[in-house]
Amino acid sequence: xxxxxxxxxxxxxxxxxxxxxxxxxxxxxxxxxxxxxxxxxxxxxxxxxxxxxxxxxxxxxxxxxxxxxxxxxxxxxxxxxxxxxxxxxxxxxxxxxxxxxxxxxxxxxxxxxxxxxxxxxxxxxxxxxxxxxxxxxxxxxxxxxxxxxxxxxxxxxxxxxxxxxxxxxxxxxxxxxxxxxxxxxxxxxxxxxxxxxxxxxxxxxxxxxxxxxxxxxxxxxxxxxxxxxxxxxxxxxxxxxxxxxxxxxxxxxxxxxxxxxxxxxxxxxxxxxx
Amino acid sequence: xxxxxxxxxxxxxxxxxxxxxxxxxxxxxxxxxxxxxxxxxxxxxxxxxxxxxxxxxxxxxxxxxxxxxxxxxxxxxxxxxxxxxxxxxxxxxxxxxxxxxxxxxxxxxxxxxxxxxxxxxxxxxxxxxxxxxxxxxx
Numbered sequence: 001x002x003x004x005x006x007x008x009x010x011x012x013x014x015x016x017x018x019x020x021x022x023x024x025x026x027x028x029x030x031x032x033x034x035x036x037x038x039x040x041x042x043x044x045x046x047x048x049x050x051x052x053x054x055x056x057x058x059x060x061x062x063x064x065x066x067x068x069x070x071x072x073x074x075x076x077x078x079x080x081x082x083x084x085x086x087x088x089x090x091x092x093x094x095x096x097x098x099x100x101x102x103x104x105x106x107x108x109x110x111x112x113x114x115x116x117x118x119x120x121x122x123x124x125x126x127x128x129x130x131x132x133x134x135x136x137x138x139x140x141x142x143x144x145x146x147x148x149x150x151x152x153x154x155x156x157x158x159x160x161x162x163x164x165x166x167x168x169x170x171x172x173x174x175x176x177x178x179x180x181x182x183x184x185x186x187x188x189x190x191x192x193x194x195x196x197x198x199x200x201x202x203x204x205x206x207x208x209x210x211x212x213x214x215x216x217x218x219x220x221x222x223x224x225x226x227x228x229x230x231x232x233x234x235x236x237x238x239x240x241x242x243x244x245x246x247x248x249x250x251x252x253x254x255x256x257x258x259x260x261x262x263x264x265x266x267x268x269x270x271x272x273x274x
Numbered sequence: 275x276x277x278x279x280x281x282x283x284x285x286x287x288x289x290x291x292x293x294x295x296x297x298x299x300x301x302x303x304x305x306x307x308x309x310x311x312x313x314x315x316x317x318x319x320x321x322x323x324x325x326x327x328x329x330x331x332x333x334x335x336x337x338x339x340x341x342x343x344x345x346x347x348x349x350x351x352x353x354x355x356x357x358x359x360x361x362x363x364x365x366x367x368x369x370x371x372x373x374x375x376x377x378x379x380x381x382x383x384x385x386x387x388x389x390x391x392x393x394x395x396x397x398x399x400x401x402x403x404x405x406x407x408x409x410x411x412x
Contacts, residue, residue, distance in 0.1 A: 081378040087371050094376045102379070199371075250293070 015064040021207065029053075031122070032079070032096030033060045034089055035113030039067040046076040049111060056122075059099055060113070063092040068128075069113070089181075090202035097194040109184045121222045122259040125184035128220040136215035136220055139175075139207075140182035145221025163204050166250060168235040171211040178204045182222055189215055204246045208253045215217040279341055283322035291315035310358060314351040321347055 029047050032083045035042045042060060049058050060073035064086035081095055093110060100108040109125060111117045121140065128138045143164075160179050167175045181203055185193065192213055198205035212216050294311040297303040303311070321328050321344050332343035 079382065083374045083378050085374060087374055091371050091375065095378055098375055099380060099382075247293050 010215045029107040034092035037062040038113035041115040052119040061092045090199045094197035100195040137217040138184040140222035141177035141219040143176040288317035
């Protein structure tokens, strides 16, 4: 479809672009919804994004679903990209980065297709980037802020806190919710992750990648729901595998990723200030 | 190594060599992978046929029973091959991921171009101008 609408900026994004200063950014924003067999929830997620931010373009990435997720998304007038087979969440999100990069979006916000993120809080992510315009990624966190209790099993929360503890020490900045996929990326982050995004359980590694490429991130408190339907990519039986895999990725990442500043990238002037 | 064992080892490794060679000849095995297999098979043939070589290897490994050095060599070759295949599979997985992503992006782009072409056909036919709804083209 023709996405280059003249009015395709949001008030949030426009505000964010203004805050960006003289960058010439138009502030066009893409919301991506990775969905794998999420027919139960994808409609309400797309509708909620439209209600919360009517001018954001919505892209649903159907990661090889066997149900009618993509048909439902098309009926909701979202742009739909359909993988011929299941790539996993990392591959699906990276497809979103590729689309955002090729269509020249300045911001991309990621909202899970299972309904656990509240699109009403997209504005909070934008508020954070407006306040701190140099930040390359804003991450919605369940664990900062006082009034939010995240209703997850204790095992899940423990795992998240272990990652949070290790990651905070590695990147030298408090990261309270490294597994949250409710994230807003600017153009630099889009370009980095379109080139290279982790495979299986990407969120934790993505934080590491940002760090080693000297991009910056912030967290902002958000509310999250328990999943609305479908099956999480992290089933309980797999959580041990998940822990080990992510830990391996973290430690391999420590010895692998060197800061890479591509020629032509914006100067990482604020790099390493954390 | 006694004669019986040597005949078995020699037959086995020569058969391996011939099977690999035949697979390459029929183009069912890429030369890239065949080279590794052929090298392994040749190494095993040499070790089974040539007593001195096996003895040298056994001494180097500190194996008092030379045929066990033959097993060690075969084991080493197998590990190397498996590692090589794991690397190859990882690369293929990465490539197929990229292909799937490109395919999804291209299909969407094609659908949007087709829809745009249909719209401009309508315009060219002198129909009343359809309201440009960017979402109908999905």
